[in-house]
Amino acid sequence: MPSSPTPSHPSHHPSPLPSPLTAPAPAPLTRPAVVTALRAAGCVFAEDEAELLLAAARTAGELAAMVERRTLGLPLEHVVGWAEFCGRRIAVDPGVFVPRRRTEFLVGRAVGLGLRATGRTGRPPVVVDLCCGSGAVGAALAAALGPVELHAADIEPAAVRCARRNVLAAGGEVHEGDLFDALPAGLRGRIDILVANVPYVPTEEVGLLPPEARDHEPLVALDGGADGLDVLRRVTATAPRWLAPGGHLLVETSERQAPQAVETFTRNGLLPRVADSDELCATVVMGTRAGTAPQPPQAPRMGTASPSP
Template identity: 70%
Template sequence: MRAAGCVFAEDEADLLVSAARTPEELTLMVERRACGLPLEHVLGWAEFCGLRIDVDPGVFVPRRRTEFLVGQAVALARRDAPDGPVVVVDLCCGSGAMGAALAAALPPGLVEVHAVDIDPAAVRCARRNLSAVPGHVHEGDLYDPLPAVLRGRVGLLVASPPYVPTEAIRLLPAEARVHEPMVALDGGADGLDVVRRVARAAPLWLAPGGHLLVETSGRQAPGTVEAVARAGLRARTADCEELGASVVIGTMPATPVVTGPRV
């Protein structure tokens, strides 16, 4: 495996040995990994926020840097201490890792999770990962499949949308470029096409004082802040140097902001 380019070959080998049920299965798993398949797809799971998240072949693998977004969301939920359940919406949910992690971190019975993805394979995977929450997983484009009853009720709206500029896709590691869905990676010419759509419609769904948290890159954080602020939310950036993570947080005003005369 080291000869095949696996940087952490020994650690990965230990995981494969513990996961394989037979020597033949171990051989097959090693061959698949050596051919470039992501370790998480070989194992069938990824560790995320202390949870074991199912990850099927072809489904976006949750990144460690995204744990920073989850931590920021949990801190906001605990600070706000709402009286009733917190409605959590996980857009571009992939495997449903963020929704599952938020449900695990917040008090039982006080979280209502809705997750959305446009990729049917991701939706199937997310339904398994959120089956114990319980969570509701919807297939469709961003907000389109969400129940209308959620409008104005969402306390935490989290998103790890595709934010890689189209021209930069070719620079990604082969594990991502070849084995993960392009819809989870390609963010358009400047990487912010989906981010802008997420931000633009967020005020329709957020409760007063609710929060939008969007994962982005340090380079694209200013553009993401601009998109979130333009939507009418109070925007700021949080960074974690250790994980190389950047999150833009937009907060819905507690009272409506009048932007012009009523007609």
């Protein structure tokens, strides 16, 4: 076998091989390509979602990653990092319950009651958002009511971290723990508006939820027990001790569960009412603690002498 050729100059080293060429960057996704990918994944509102993804992505690579996550089934809100709720942009982190548009009906009812509470007492209302998730309801109430004493609580650490981003910006506080155990003791008997967006899906129906919810939201935020009312019962049993006289508890439920919820409210001494929204497919049960809230001091009428001290 012939020997290898000897270099003519012993001190000469072979030139290094050229480095591999860098792979060309993928072409940026166009709007039609994003829409096509979303449609193929079953996204009903592909055009609207494409606009949101295109607006949220800072680079072509980020857009491609976001489209991939969405087509794999992640909720759009987890992909872009926020949800629109009551006209506000609410931060929503992965693994946190996504606020539903139907819950805006609960907020509307709570706003009306909160304004009346302010008129009765002459002070900012004390508002508590229990089972707060992202804190969307509490943040929306603070925005609508103006000055409030706002507290929110959830048992999920991820939800608490997310809620702090939304609630602290509204001037509120967020607490971690199981229902009322999470709240400061100083709130007992002082709450004017208690909103509790409790889980109310019956256990056997959780598997029927869209994959976005059942696969990517915490089970504790969805599963309401055998008939869907387990957490509602716990909240209703304890709420009267935390509500101020004339204070209100508001919970969202399904239309078919409302009669049982009303019975639970009544049994625990709350005066119940039910409100429905056909437009939002929402049902809210409201309960009022019996008793009269303290009245604000009345200013003396013009032309009338003030009472002597």
